[in-house]
Amino acid sequence: xxxxxxxxxxxxxxxxxxxxxxxxxxxxxxxxxxxxxxxxxxxxxxxxxxxxxxxxxxxxxxxxxxxxxxxxxxxxxxxxxxxxxxxxxxxxxxxxxxxxxxxxxxxxxxxxxxxxxxxxxxxxxxxxxxxxxxxxxxxxxxxxxxxxxxxxxxxxxxxxxxxxxxxxxxxxxxxxxxxxxxxxxxxxxxxxxxxxxxxxxxxxxxxxxxxxxxxxxxxxxxxxxxxxxxxxxxxxxxxxxxxxxxxxxxxxxxxxxxxxxxxxxxxxxxxxxxxxxxxxxxxxxxxxxxxxxxxxxxxxxxxxxxxxxxxxxxxxxxxxxxxxxxxxxxxxxxxxxxxxxxxxxxxxxxxxxxxxxxxxxxxxxxxxxxxxxxxxxxxxxxxxxxxxxxxxxxxxxxxxxxxxxxxxxxxxxxxx
Amino acid sequence: xxxxxxxxxxxxxxxxxxxxxxxxxxxxxxxxxxxxxxxxxxxxxxxxxxxxxxxxxxxxxxxxxxxxxxxxxxxxxxxxxxxxxxxxxxxxxxxxxxxxxxxxxxxxxxxxxxxxxxxxxxxxxxxxxxxxxxxxxxxxxxxxxxxxxxxxxxxxxxxxxxxxxxxxxxxxxxxxxxxxxxxxxxxxxxxxxxxxxxxxxxxxxxxxxxxxxxxxxxxxxxxxxxxxxxxxxxxxxxxxxxxxxxxxxxxxxxxxxxxxxxxxxxx
Numbered sequence: 001x002x003x004x005x006x007x008x009x010x011x012x013x014x015x016x017x018x019x020x021x022x023x024x025x026x027x028x029x030x031x032x033x034x035x036x037x038x039x040x041x042x043x044x045x046x047x048x049x050x051x052x053x054x055x056x057x058x059x060x061x062x063x064x065x066x067x068x069x070x071x072x073x074x075x076x077x078x079x080x081x082x083x084x085x086x087x088x089x090x091x092x093x094x095x096x097x098x099x100x101x102x103x104x105x106x107x108x109x110x111x112x113x114x115x116x117x118x119x120x121x122x123x124x125x126x127x128x129x130x131x132x133x134x135x136x137x138x139x140x141x142x143x144x145x146x147x148x149x150x151x152x153x154x155x156x157x158x159x160x161x162x163x164x165x166x167x168x169x170x171x172x173x174x175x176x177x178x179x180x181x182x183x184x185x186x187x188x189x190x191x192x193x194x195x196x197x198x199x200x201x202x203x204x205x206x207x208x209x210x211x212x213x214x215x216x217x218x219x220x221x222x223x224x225x226x227x228x229x230x231x232x233x234x235x236x237x238x239x240x241x242x243x244x245x246x247x248x249x250x251x252x253x254x255x256x257x258x259x260x261x262x263x264x265x266x267x268x269x270x271x272x273x274x275x276x277x278x279x280x281x282x283x284x285x286x287x288x289x290x291x292x293x294x295x296x297x298x299x300x301x302x303x304x305x306x307x308x309x310x311x312x313x314x315x316x317x318x319x320x321x322x323x324x325x326x327x328x329x330x331x332x333x334x335x336x337x338x339x340x341x342x343x344x345x346x347x348x349x350x351x352x353x354x355x356x357x358x359x360x361x362x363x364x365x366x367x368x369x370x371x372x373x374x375x376x377x378x379x380x381x382x383x384x385x386x387x388x389x390x391x392x393x394x395x396x397x398x399x400x401x402x403x404x405x406x407x408x409x410x411x412x413x414x415x416x
Numbered sequence: 417x418x419x420x421x422x423x424x425x426x427x428x429x430x431x432x433x434x435x436x437x438x439x440x441x442x443x444x445x446x447x448x449x450x451x452x453x454x455x456x457x458x459x460x461x462x463x464x465x466x467x468x469x470x471x472x473x474x475x476x477x478x479x480x481x482x483x484x485x486x487x488x489x490x491x492x493x494x495x496x497x498x499x500x501x502x503x504x505x506x507x508x509x510x511x512x513x514x515x516x517x518x519x520x521x522x523x524x525x526x527x528x529x530x531x532x533x534x535x536x537x538x539x540x541x542x543x544x545x546x547x548x549x550x551x552x553x554x555x556x557x558x559x560x561x562x563x564x565x566x567x568x569x570x571x572x573x574x575x576x577x578x579x580x581x582x583x584x585x586x587x588x589x590x591x592x593x594x595x596x597x598x599x600x601x602x603x604x605x606x607x608x609x610x611x612x613x614x615x616x617x618x619x620x621x622x623x624x625x626x627x628x629x630x631x632x633x634x635x636x637x638x639x640x641x642x643x644x645x646x647x648x649x650x651x652x653x654x655x656x657x658x659x660x661x662x663x664x665x666x667x668x669x670x671x672x673x674x675x676x677x678x679x680x681x682x683x
Contacts, residue, residue: 376531387536397537399478400517404534407491411529414494 012292013263015227017251024234024247029115035061036121042186043121045143047136049306049328050129051154051175053202053240053321057195058186063121064237065139069097071111072104073281073391081107082392096360096391098139105143123149125185127178131156131331133363150185152178156326161333163326171322192317198240199321200314208248209235210308215255216299217348220264221272222255225298226288227265229279235307270295271412274345276302277356278364278390283398290402294409300348302329302341303364330363334371341371342379351412354405355385359395382415384408417470419663421655422459423492424452424479427515427543428625431459432655433467438502438663441467443652452479460485474658488662493521493532495657500621501527502660503647508619511610511637512654513626515543520613533613538577541609543626545578549602552582553595560599561632567600574605581605603633607640620644625651 035041044060046052048067055062072078078096081103086092088106090099104110110120126140130153137153144151154174157167179190209232216223223231231251238244258264273291275298280287291298306329313320325331329340345353353375355367362368372383386404389395418441419434429448433441444462448455456479463469473485476492496512501523510521518541521532539545550560571593573581581602588598606626620641627634628651637644649656 382531385533395537400534400537403478403491403493404532407493407529407532410491410494411532414528 011267012265012288013267015223015231015251015254017231017247017254020247020250021231021233024238024243026115027243028234028238029112029117032061032063032121033115033117036117042124044182044185045123045126045140047128047132047140048236049132049325049330050127051178051321051325052237053198053312053317054175054179054182054195055127056240057198058182058190059188060124060182060186061121062237063123065101065120065143066097067233067237068104068110068112068120069101069391070281072100073097074284075111076282076393077104077111078282078391079393081109092360092392094360095133095135095139096389096395098135099360100391101139102142105146123147125149125182126151127153127182129154129156129325130158131325131328133330133361150181152181154178154325156331158331159333160326160331161335163323167326168319168322171326172318175318175321195317196314199312199317201242201245202240203310203312203314205235205239205241205244205248206307206309206312208245208252210305210310212248212252212255213300213304213308215252215259216265216297218259219272219349220262220266220269221297221299222258222263222265224265224288224291225275225279225301225304226284226291228301228304229284232304232307239307239309264297266292266295266297268295269297271351271409272297272299272349274298274300274341274348274350274353275356276341276353276366278303278358278361280356280388280393280396281391282393283388283396290405294406296409298354299350300344302344302366305344306330334366334369337366338371338375338378341366341375345379345381350381351415352408353381353383354408355383357385357387359387359389360392361390364390382408382411418463418467419659420460420463420469420473421495421658422456422473422475422477422483423495423652423655423658424448424456424475424477424482425492425515425625426478426517427547428651429455429459429477429479430625430652430655431456431463432649432652432659433463433469434656434659438660440649440652440656443649443655445651448479452482453484455479456483456485474655474662476654476658488658490658490661492654492657493519494529495661496623496654497521497523497529497657498527498660499653499657500623500647502657504619504621504645506619507617508621509614509616510621510623511613511616513541513543513606513610513622513624515547515625518542518610518613520610520616522614522617531614535609535613540578540581541606543624543629545581545606546602546626546630548578549582549585553585555595555599557629561630563596563599564603564632564636566596568594569597569600570604571597571601572605573598573601600636603630603636606633607636611640616641618643622646623650623653627651 044055078100082099084103085099128136234244234247309324311324357365421432423430431444446458471486476490476495480489507525512519518535522530634646
C-alpha cells in the first residue's frame with residue numbers, strides 16, 4: 001500500500017459537533033467581551049477547578065487564565081511569551097501556563113484579540129483554589145497586584161487519601177468565608193437558591209461530559225483524547241451554566257450516533273491507550289494523526305476525566321462542592337491515584353498507558369514517585385514515559401518521542 | 417541476492433549486508449551528516465559494487481524514512497532487541513548507547529520487549545557527550561580509551577550537563593587531576609547515568625556505537641554489573657535486527673499490519 005492510500009485509510013473523521021462547540025465557545029467569549037466593554041457585569045477570574053458555580057451564581061462573568069494558557073499553547077505561541085515572563089523573574093521551570101500567560105500579558109498580546117478583545121478582560125476579583133497546585137495563587141497574585149483588585153482563595157489540603165469530614169468541612173467553610181468579598185465586588189447578596197441552581201447545572205453538565213467520555217468504552221471508540229481535549233472547553237469555562245449542558249447533549253448524541261453507525265475516532269483502531277498527564281497543546285493535531293497512523297486510539301485520560309464533578313449536589317451545594325473539588329484526581333494521594341487509574345484502565349479496556357512527564361507541571365506528572373512501576377506490577381499493562389511539557393515546546397524532543405511511541409505500539413503488537 | 421539493513425542514527429549511519437540465512441556478511445559505517453539520503457546512498461554504493469542487493473532495504477533510526485529507495489522502516493529499539501535475542505536467546509536487559517540516545521530495553525524469554533526507556537532531552541551520558549568532551553580535550557576516542565586504562569584513581573564527574581561537565585573538567589585539570597583519572601570518571605558517569613534508566617535484570621547486553629568505539633567502557637560495565645556482555649558488531653545490531661524482523665516465518669512485530677513492503681517512496 002502506498003503512502004497516500006495508507007494516509008487516507010487512517011484519516012481522522014472530524015466530529016460534526018465542532019461547529020456547535022465553536023458557537024458555544026464564541027457565545028462565552030462574546031458575553032465576556034460585552035462585560036469587559038460595557039461593565040454590565042462584573043468579571044471574576046477563576047482557576048479551572050475553582051468555585052465556578054459560586055461565581056456564576058453571583059452573576060459574574062467568569063474568565064479562566066488556564067484556558068487562555070491552553071490557547072497560547074495550542075496556538076504554538078507559548079515559547080514566544082515564556083522568555084518575557086522569565087526575564088521578569090519567573091523561572092522557566094515553573095508552570096508554563098503561568099509563564100506563557102504572564103509573558104503574553106506583558107507583551108500585550110492575546111489570541112482573544114482575534115475575537116475583537118483589546119486585551120484579556122480586566123478582572124474585578126480573582127478567585128483560586130489550590131487543589132490543583134500552589135502556582136495558581138502566585139499566578140493570580142501577579143494580576144491582583146497589577147490591576148489592584150482583590151484576590152481570594154480556597155486552600156485545599158494536598159495528597160488526600162481519605163476524604164474525611166474535617167477536610168470537607170474545612171474546605172466548605174472556606175467557601176463561606178470568601179462570600180463577603182465576592183458580595184462586595186459583585187454588588188449583590190449571595191443567593192442560596194441561585195447557588196443551588198448553578199450547582200445543579202454544573203452537576204448535570206459534568207454527568208453529560210462523563211457520559212460523553214464513557215462512550216469511549218465502546219470498541220472501537222467513537223472519541224479520542226485529542227478530540228476530548230478540545231471538546232472539554234465548555235465544561236471548563238461554562239460549568240454551572242446551561243450553555244455547557246446544551247452543548248454536551250449535542251456531543252453525546254453524536255457519540256451515540258457514531259456508535260450506531262460504527263464510526264470510530266481512529267478508523268482502524270487496533271490498540272487502546274490511556275493518557276496520563278497533560279496534553280502537549282502545541283502537538284495536539286500532529287499527535288492525533290500519528291496515533292491514527294499507528295491504528296491506536298487514546299481512549300481515556302486523567303486530564304479529561306478531571307472535569308467530572310458528579311458529586312455536586314444542588315440540595316447541599318457547599319459540602320458537595322467541597323467534596324467534589326477535593327475528590328479531584330490531582331489533589332489525591334498516590335494510593336488513591338493508583339486505584340483510580342487501575343479502575344479506568346480496566347473500564348476502558350486499554351492495552352497500554354502513556355505517562356507524559358511535563359517538565360513544568362509536577363502535579364500533573366504522576367510518574368515521579370514510582371506509581372508507573374507499581375501500577376505495572378498490579379495490572380501487567382505496559383507503560384511508556386515521554387518527556388515534554390504542556391506548553392513549552394522547548395522541553396519536548398519530538399523525534400525521540402515519535403520513536404518511543406512507535407516502539408511502544410510495536411511492543412504492544414508483539415504481545416499479541 | 418543480499419539483504420541490507422541500515423540504521424540511520426543521529427551521528428553515524430550503519431549498514432549491514434546479510435545473506436539469505438540472515439548471517440552478517442559485511443558491515444559499513446559512515447557519518448550521517450545533514451543528509452540521511454546521502455549517507456544511505458554511500459552505504460548502498462559501498463555494497464553495490466560487490467553484491468547484488470535485494471529491495472526493499474530495511475531501515476531504522478532517526479533518518480529511517482529519509483531515503484529515496486524502497487524501504488521498510490522499523491523501530492530501532494525493537495530491531496536491536498531482535499538482534500540481541502538472536503545472539504543470546506534469553507531474557508536480558510539491554511543498554512544501548514548511541515549518538516544522542518541512551519536506551520534501556522528489557523527483553524523477556526520469548527524475545528519480546530517488556531519495557532523500555534529512553535534518556536530525557538539531554539545529551540549527558542550519550543555518545544555526543546563523550547564526543548564533545550573528547551573534542552574539547554583534543555583527545556581521540558582511541559586515546560580516550562587508552563588513557564582510562566592508565567587511571568589510578570577515579571575522579572567523580574558530578575555534572576548532568578555536557579557543557580557544565582566540561583567546565584567541571586577544566587576546573588579539575590586546574591586543580592591537578594590527571595587526564596586518565598578524569599577520563600575514568602567520565603566513563604563512570606556515563607555508566608551511572610545509564611543505570612538510572614531502569615532496574616537492570618538478568619544478563620546485561622551493552623550495545624551501540626559507544627561500546628564499539630570505547631572498549632574500556634565495556635570492561636567498566638562488567639565491573640559494575642558482572643553479568644554483562646557486548647556482542648560482536650555492537651554498533652550494527654539495530655541494522656541487522658531490521659532485517660531479522662522482516663524475515664521471520666511469522667512477522668515478529670506485525671506493524672504496520674499490511675503485507676511487506678508497506679511503504680517506500682520507490683513504490
